[in-house]
Amino acid sequence: MIEITEQQILAFAPNATAASNGKKISQKGGFVNLMRTSDNTLYIGGCKGSGKNNYITSADYINQADPVFRCSCPSRQYPCKHSLALLYEIIAGKEFSICEVPEDIKRKREKKLARDNKASKPESEMTEEELKKAEKKKASAAKTVKNARIKKLKNQLKGLDLADKMTDSLVMAGLGTIGSASLKTYQDIVKQMGDYYLTGVQKLCSQLLIEITNFQKDSDVAHYGNAIDILKRLHTLSKKSRQYIENKLANDDAELDDNMLYEELGGVWKLAELEEIGRGIKDKDFVQLSFWTDYSEAAKMYTDTGCWICLEDGNIYINYNYRPLKAIKYIKQDDSVFGAARVQRAATYPGDGNLRIRWENAQIRDLTEEDYSRITSFASDSINSEAKAIKNTLKNTLAQPMLLKLVKYQKIARCDDGFVLISESGDNILLGDMPDMEQTTPRIEMLPGSYLLKDQVMLAAFYYNNRKRRLQAQPLSIITKNSIVRMLY
Secondary structure, three states: OOOOEEEEEHHOOOOOOHHHHHHHHOOOOEEEEEEEEEEOEEEEEOOOOOOOOEEEEEEEEOOOOOOOOOOOOOOOOOOOOOHHHHHOOOOOOOOEEEEEOOHHHHHHHHEEEEHHHHHHOOOOOOOOHHHHHHHHHHHHOOOHHHHHHHHHHHHHHHHOOOOOOHHHHHHHOHHHHHHHHOHHHHHHHHHHHHOOOOOHHHHHHHHHHHHHHHHHHHOOOHHHHHHHHHHHHHHHHHHHHHHHHHHHHOOOOOOOOOOHHHOOOOOOHHHHHHHOOEEEEEEEEEEEEEEEEEOOOOEEEEEEEEEEOOOOOOOEEEEEEEEEHHHHEEEEEEEEOOOOEEEEEEEOOOOOOEEEEEEEEEEEOOOHHHHHHHHHHHEOOOOOHHHHHHHHHHHHHOOOOOEEEEEEEEEEEOOOOEEEEEEOOOOOEEEEEOOOOOOOHHHHHHHEEEOHHEEEEEEEEEEEEEEOOOEEEEEEEEEOOOOOOEEOO
């Protein structure tokens, strides 16, 4: 039978509850019969449900990198708990009788193959008539896309005028007056930005209004400092974006390019588009080192964040899964992954620091001692040697507020300000927690063994503490020769 791990099942599951329910169905003997094809590409089971008839569920592995799950139950989840239960039956080593591929699944396979072949049919195999139709369709689609992008760019310029109007008004009035600022005018401006394809700018303006609102409630000067930071980012984003858009319009250029401003303004990349601009990655193994979920009141959205290291070159990437409140029930929540992900097709986003990465499918396997050894081999021996590059990256106003690095340390020691990380070369850095980030530094006292306090490797998020005016690091995970001890998961 096909080899499946529980990590793979958890990766397939739409949520943890579905996986848990699927496991319970399997453990309680929920299947009345199990069948598989002799080539191990199709698994079928009759599963007892709440209805009169058993549910017929199947797992089609004709394409092992992208299996298809089918079930006759009424659930809208994909895969449903019955499909996941079938996978748990495979893991449990249950006996599957041999069967032929049912006619309905044969037809579904054929239709899918026909669609795939039609979409990927090379020009060399097309007839002259097919070539003419394809060229005409391609030219028409390109013209439509170009016109839409040009219109969008012009609208974004108008939206930037609104954003500048808002920030200029605040600066002219003086930020010292934010406690008495009238929010209604600014709230109206922020709402309008959604009509100008400026979701990134809109989010920053929403954050600014939140800081003003909070200052009016508690008069905490920290909100004043946060408002200054947001205004700086807004000013930089507006200035650079205006130059970027005006240059593209002047050159009648509507093509997507390798520029982070596209997403900062609110653009949404497709995987194929990232590949077209040369950011594709193929056949690589990645290991997740940390994972967390946070919520943005300004964006009304949850973000699942995974930190991944490439086992080939040691680059550390970040994966985001956005779940807006208005669409929360339609988007699968990401979760921690404790195995190695074999990715056939991925792409990175334009940007600096730890690049954002995405992929659609991955095969999960168990980690080996070689994997752990590989991960620790990429760690830096010196904090000071990394500090300059870290500071230069963080100075970029539009950069992410943190930079993830692997560091070998001699020990984690106590100091007057808490804990300090001391590297093998004698360098040290104060550990601390980033604002708006779940605290992990106190968890150092809860580590399962004192051996983790010395001669290990740490994944740390380096950031600049504005109040203390110094570089600090938040501990995320500790990597040993045979484990990854996570402080966030």
